[in-house]
Amino acid sequence: MHRWIALMDIVLAFGLSFAVLVAGALRGVFIAYPLLMAMALFGVVLRRRGFALRALATMGWVGSQKALPVIGVLLLIGAVTASWMAAGTVPTLVYYGLRVVTPHTMVLVAFGLASGVSLLLGTSFGTVGTVGVALMMMVTGGEGGELHRWLVAGAIIAGAYVGDRASPMSSSALLIAAVTRTDLYDNIRAMGRTSLLPLGLAIAIYAGFAWVSPVPLAASSLGHDLAAEFRLGPVTLVPAGVMVLLALGRLPVQRAMLASTATAIVLALGYQHYSLGQVLQFLLTGFELAPTSPLNAIVLGGGVAAMVRVSLVVVISTAFVGIFAGTDLLHRLERSLARVKTPGDRFLATALVGTLAAAFGCTQTIAILLTQQQLDPTYRRTQAPPSALALDLENTVVVIAPLIPWNIAGLLPATLLGVNAGFIPFACYLYLLPLVTLLWLRRKTAAAALATASSDLDYS
Structure with missing residues (x-):
């Protein structure tokens, strides 16, 4: 008893x-x-x-x-997100995205893009904090606005874990291979086989959502406002390119994030013409625009403090x-x-x-x-x-x-x-x-x- x-x-x-x-x-x-x-x-x-x-x-x-290494990565993600904002990387992704994404393709694009980027970077957090944030900025309110935000966010997060699970750069895949004493690439091949049907079903479900409940996108004025607030163009995508190339070169994702952040800081200073004090504040407390900007409630976030x-x-x-x-x-x-x-x-x-x-x-x-x-x-x-x-x-x-x-x-x-x-x-x-x-x-x-x-x- x-x-x-x-x-x-x-x-x-x-x-x-x-x-x-x-x-x-x-x-x-x-x-x-x-x-x-x-x-x-x-x-x-x-x-x-x-x-x-x-x-x-x-x-x-x-x-x-045991939390110390994890905390370092989390704080770095906050810095990456803020620096991509200040460099114009996220605004440029949104600007180009608004030209090609439609209400009926938004959910599928969100899942597909997040899946592809996460497979390249090997990090769910890095994927969500960069392209995920850019995708969410395209979603507007209106009827069923909160439901549509949940739908797109669910597609982004699901896609982010496609790569977090099966990328050779993924920390979780490396950890599991280490603790089970198995070969990483043998594991990835096995994961590929078991994921085909779930991936196909997920795509079919998102296609159904896209057909039944198209996602309302931001007003066309958003593109004009972004072009007025930031200097846009291919050069602002360099931080994203740096992260992808270094990740493909199997450099630890933390180092790839640091290099991407450094590149973004250079662009924020020399291309977007922010002062050093402003950039440091963005990195610490998060990016934000002036209260008078029409984008001040849309283009914001990141930062170590967050x-x-x-x-x-x-x-x-x-x-x-x-x-x-x-x-x-x-x-x-x-x-x-x-x-x-x-x-x-x-x-x-x-x-x-x-x-x-x-x-x-x-x-x-x-x-x-x-x-x-x-x-x-x-x-x-x-x-x-x-x-x-x-x-x-x-x-x-x-x-x-x-x-x-x-x-x-x-x-x-x-x-x-x-x-x-x-x-x-x-x-x-x-x-x-x-x-x-x-x-x-x-x-x-x-x-x-x-x-x-x-x-x-x-x-x-």
Whole structure:
């Protein structure tokens, strides 16, 4: 009886924490506050189990140190976005985009362009913070304006994770290859095969949306206003070209971002004629135009300061995972996984554990590491090759994390695009991929079982 009571307090803490996180997301509360409340709930439970507050604080501190590399990337993304604004890169992309995009093609272009750029750059955040921001600027209000913004944002974010999952420059693909000790390019080839049907279905769905509910685009005066406010032209696209070329050369994406930012700063100073003080302020607090400009409510954003709130969420979430690891809270999960046997069961277990890890870890990286740590013994026990675990992680955790409203994988792109969790139903590819893969594995297992049964009957 005492063991069941001990188990129930953990279950209750998980349930209450999840409810707090969901309620916070639905009400638009800054997610750091619900995370701190959840941490306090677990602190009470663990204190009752004999863990000293000093020990828990140490575990949290050790865990939070893993956030430092992530924070560096987040702050750099804020600088890239602001510098592309000041250099005229984003305004030029919008200016040219308005000439070729129509209301009936906007959603498809958003998904296709985000997919292509993310495959080149290998970063979902970098894709959303650059071409994603430019695409969102083309969407205007009007009837159903918020719904259309969610639709376009969902297409952009889904496309951004096409490359985040399968690009050779992707940090998540590199991380999974490293922790599973598999070959990156073998993984990418396998990912390509499993993504064909989900990609086709996502394109078909977006085509349906485009036909039924065309996206209203910004008024034609926007192009004229952009040309009046900025010096536009191919030269302003150099920062984007620098980032793409360096990424193709397999330079770490952080260095590619730094080089792109430096190039954009030069253009902002020498081509757009901003002062050094203005450019530094843009990088720090975000780009903005004068209050008298007709574009002051449209062309704005980025900046290091905007990423500080997101960075705080990363610090808290990594501290949370540090406490989980230090107190071995998930050891009972290993017993449940002992029942897993078939490929379909393994995939479903990976998806469920990955969803839990993404919900409580709040970052894609932590979700990958926690899920790999929990599932690796199961894949070994069932004699599945390491490549199977790598592929299942790519087809679950990587694309499920952005669907958790408070996970950084979805929270940051939504913040950059200026939308809330309403984009999630429209990020079709992100949930089609695990769903289609699960159905295919179930069908394959059933076919194998039927073939075995038929063989046994023939033998009899």
